[in-house]
Amino acid sequence: MIPFIxxxxxxxxxxxxxxxxxxxxxxxxxxxxxxxxELKKYMGIPIFIEPDDQEELQITMINxxxxxxxxxxxxxWEHADNSKNIEDDDFMVxxxxxxxxxxxxxxxxxxxxxxxxxxxxxxxxxLVIKIINK
Numbered sequence: 001m002i003p004f005i006x007x008x009x010x011x012x013x014x015x016x017x018x019x020x021x022x023x024x025x026x027x028x029x030x031x032x033x034x035x036x037x038e039l040k041k042y043m044g045i046p047i048f049i050e051p052d053d054q055e056e057l058q059i060t061m062i063n064x065x066x067x068x069x070x071x072x073x074x075x076x077w078e079h080a081d082n083s084k085n086i087e088d089d090d091f092m093v094x095x096x097x098x099x100x101x102x103x104x105x106x107x108x109x110x111x112x113x114x115x116x117x118x119x120x121x122x123x124x125x126x127l128v129i130k131i132i133n134k
Contacts, residue, residue: 039131077098
């Protein structure tokens with residue numbers, strides 16, 4: 001793995017690109033990273049934070065077209081309608097208010113950059129965000 005730190009983005013580059021690109025021709029700093037930093041700003045997440053902080057929006061995977069990031073505990077969470085065991089519910093979902101806020105933020109960012117942004121919730125209150133170049 002190749003460590004990198006650019007424009008407030010820290011993490012590890014997972015995977016390999018068949019073509020190396022320079023900064024000037026849309027390589028490492030492309031719309032995905034700009035959109036990522038914009039998401040962090042609107043979500044209220046500081047640019048610089050402890051590297052292993054689970055409340056940090058972290059890049060977990062990058063390939064030629066996609067950037068995948070995760071954050072734990074962002075926003076308000078609630079039990080899904082079909083929850084059977086509320087005391088030990090590992091599959092909570094974003095509250096309607098947090099879902100609306102996230103969708104509003106994504107809408108703003110998608111208007112500024114040529115990307116598609118998708119999100120989903122996962123086990124243990126993880127929010128996964130995928131940023132795809134158009």
